[in-house]
Amino acid sequence: xxxxxxxxxxxxxxxxxxxxxxxxxxxxxxxxxxxxxxxxxxxxxxxxxxxxxxxxxxxxxxxxxxxxxxxxxxxxxxxxxxxxxxxxxxxxxxxxxxxxxxxxxxxxxxxxxxxxxxxxxx
Numbered sequence: 001x002x003x004x005x006x007x008x009x010x011x012x013x014x015x016x017x018x019x020x021x022x023x024x025x026x027x028x029x030x031x032x033x034x035x036x037x038x039x040x041x042x043x044x045x046x047x048x049x050x051x052x053x054x055x056x057x058x059x060x061x062x063x064x065x066x067x068x069x070x071x072x073x074x075x076x077x078x079x080x081x082x083x084x085x086x087x088x089x090x091x092x093x094x095x096x097x098x099x100x101x102x103x104x105x106x107x108x109x110x111x112x113x114x115x116x117x118x119x120x121x122x
Contacts, residue, residue, distance in 0.1 A: 003119070004039065006087040007055040014054055020084070021055045024077055028059070032069030035060035067119040071112055074098070078108070088118065 007021045021038065028036040039056035061067055078084055078100040085099040096118045100108055 001061050002091060003059045003061060004089045005036075005057040005059055006089070007057070008085050008087070009081070009083045010085075011083040012081075017055050020077070020081070021057060024073070025057045027077075028057070028070060028073050031073055033063065033066040034070050061119060067116060070119070071116055074115075075108070075112060088115070090118075090121075094118070094121075 005024075007017060007024060009017055009020075012020070025036045025038055028034050036057050036059050039053040039058050059070070061070065074086060078086070078098070082100045085097060088096045088098075096115060098111055098115060100111075
């Protein structure tokens with residue numbers, strides 16, 4: 001199953017978001033069984049310049065155990081910078097947005113339970 005993970009932050013520059021995205025992609029690949037790669041830009045008709053895929057990672061989740069490892073990595077990134085907003089989109093178009101800004105620990109744990117269910121429904 002393929003999922004698109006989008007990383008954004010209203011407080012970080014595009015360059016910083018892309019650097020964090022690359023780091024997150026490498027960490028997911030290194031520490032989980034999830035296949036992760038930076039998304040390639042999509043050419044838009046009439047657009048000039050290089051295609052843009054800012055903050056996008058394509059994830060291929062192979063098992064339920066992979067989803068748990070992915071959750072752990074994402075938790076660590078949100079703990080580092082609570083301004084990050086992560087959006088996951090499944091093949092069926094369903095989306096889940098996670099933003100840890102101003103969340104208490106119990107709320108973060110509840111959000112990640114929802115996140116786990118979202119991944120396992122694929």
